[in-house]
Amino acid sequence: MKKKLADLEPPQLLIVIFLSLILIGTILLMLPFSNKDGISFVNALFTATSAMTVTGLVVVDTGGAYTLFGEIIILLLIQLGGLGIMTFAVVIFMALGKKIGFKQRLLVKQALNQSSLGGVILLAKKLLLFSLIVESIAVVFLAARWVPEMGWSKGVYASVFHAVSAFNNAGFSIWSNSLSDYVMDPVINLVITLLFIIGGIGFTVVFDMWRQKEFKGYSLHTKVMVVGTLSINVFSILMLFILEYNNPGTIGSLPFYGKIQAAYFQAVTPRTAGFNTIDTGQMEDASLFYTIVLMFIGGGSASTAGGIKLTTALILILGTVAFFKGKQHAVIYRRSIRDYVVYRSLALTMGSIIVVMSAVFILNITEKAPFLPLLFESVSAFGTVGLSMGVTAGLSTLGKITVIITMLVGKLGPLTFAFAFARQTPDIIQYPEEDIITG
Template identity: 65%
Template sequence: MKKRFVHLSPPQSLILVFAVAIFFGTLFLLLPVATEEDISFIDALFTATSAMTVTGLVVVDTGSVYTTFGESIIMVLIQVGGLGIMTFAVLIYMVLGKKIGIKERLLIKQAMNQTSIGGLIFLIKRLLIFSLSVELIAIVFLSLRWVPEMGWRDGIYTSVFHAVSAFNNAGFSIWSDSLSGYVTDPVVNIVISFLFIIGGIGFTVVFDLWNKKQFQHLSLHTKIMLVGTFSINVFSLIIIFVLEYNNPDTLADMSSSGKWLASYFQAVTPRTAGFNSIDIGQMEESSLFYIITLMFIGGGSASTAGGVKLSTALIILLATFAVFKEKDNVVLYHRSIRPFLVMRALALTIGSIGVIIVSVFVLNLTEDASFLTILFECVSAFGTVGLSMGLTGDLTLIGKVVLIMTMLIGKLGPLTFAFAFAKSTPDPVKYPHEDVMTG
């Protein structure tokens, strides 16, 4: 009798690997040594999913409910989820001296959102060295701030936890008010924001900058990410500063420098770090809606950030301008963007909007909250951001399950799930064109 083996595609394998990692993370968080009090399976599952997808939404307070062991499990899940579970799988392969075959390389390509399998192993080695080096440097700077305040043990532990959480764009904090206690602290604000900006811009961008240094020699993707990130961060800083300037619950009572620092942190954290230094729930509705837009856009491809990605949003925007100008091609920096990439960006955006619509629709039926609060929470979950207006802790069972699925889809991407469950059917025949009226 012949044995039958189930052959999984790279997207299916990636989903399975993530699900298994989340399951074991849940079991570890349910251990008595991991918590100060009993928690339900669904709360442990939510926390494990939030950590593995580097989101940062929490249904129970991390610092008071979880022990140091439990927080360490969360930190491991964040590191594995942020840098990519396949990154650590490759590390284990190399330590054991095993050969990494084509199947594994295809899975790595899918997990890291790369266009080819060439140079993947070298990229992963550099990624690990770079990531751990940046985190170590940040731990030193944060320790200089927190060790004098908390002592050696607590100061170093706090620095390690927040450095790992920030670089991987997770947004987990051991304090219930996140970083609100350090809203005007320049060291904490600059180091933490530096970590999640570097982690969220994309590793391929960082390595491209390291290798080429001159702007004109950089790849088109790197140019898009550098100019786009700088522009959107500066614009967001001004928007938040203006909208919150007279808000007595956020910036009004701060000094001028404090207002700028708090505005800067809230401007850069939605893409997609999840830390906050002021009470998000007390911000103006206009600010909250703008933050929802930032959370949906997200960071860079091949990074620890989520969202549809900045490059995707820019391609859609450029394609729209091309239509307005009646151009056939999308051109940027004297380079044409292939129609396939425009279609892929459009599919990703529409798929993402679809996931959010379903999540919002269900939560509007199950949760006792305003539409803006529900929309904010769902986009935060999908963008793996972690910012919250306070709804997550009061979610019903159905609400928790919906956000768990939203976080997982947001981390792996709607297209990964589409490729995993949709059968590929290439057209064997080319059909004649016929126009359809639009607009």
């Protein structure tokens, strides 16, 4: 007997809701007044999936292929996908006077990637309010820059579109060259990057920093995210500045202050933002490989970012260091990390590697393109980044479907799909231990 919708487990229900909204978005984008010259089902599906998963990869030019109505549909999908469907559902339920039951709280917990049920409803309300406030402030600053250049209607619309897209780490732009025209514009560089850094660091981190004014009062998760984010961003800026300094295709022809701005933007955008101010396809191979690593790591948990998450990568590093030092547990800031957290991080990382490698393998069969660009696009899709070396637009139908699936798995997470389809069996029976030779 088929399960009723209400009987589905939270991971299963989350997948069903996501797929349903993507299908609705696809149908809306195919309407005659949503696009300018007609669009195929696969291309509309790709755009809807990319928007809903806040990836930003495109097979058609957003500003050139879609009308204002179509762009608004994309924007709504980005907002829904970025902040989480259940965030909006909670607010709507409460506005209607509906009671949020245990099953709904489990779904919110799953959607917001929280470790416990405590405070998830309050977090959802705060999340929506905080997001709208931050996006509104950003619109004001962007409009102050773009209204004088484009006029009121176009300037305000461009500000709203890019503010929502940036905060949700979507990377969608209404311009075919993204933000390349503003590579040396300090206002655009600063506002856009602050938006996706705030959106990508994790809302629990932002709220914790708001409550606690001193570093020692932060939770362990917040401490790790703040220090880790600052460290990886500073290192990445220096790395890309050095690697691309003399590259005429990227920052080589820019003045010194322009090189710094471009290196800064390109260093922080792989944390799943997807905007670019230089031609990604012209970057040095070493820079591209480093960008792939950044895209795979991604941003913070409970954020609009994708990837395996920075904390996952750090837990694996800490676990490795602990093993080399002969310690029983990974330790950071005088706190021991539970073995379950290390196992979960390992499972998430291995699952992610399998997904990416599967996508790369299929694309190497279906597409006539070099290996590095296909690897780049696959990791960009999985990490819901949106950066591209120009391969995505020319993908075959099977290639597009492969990337669509990769974006979906990347957004919801490999563990969500594993928990949705795998039957979990608790350790009721204990077996004798025996070692296997490794290494």
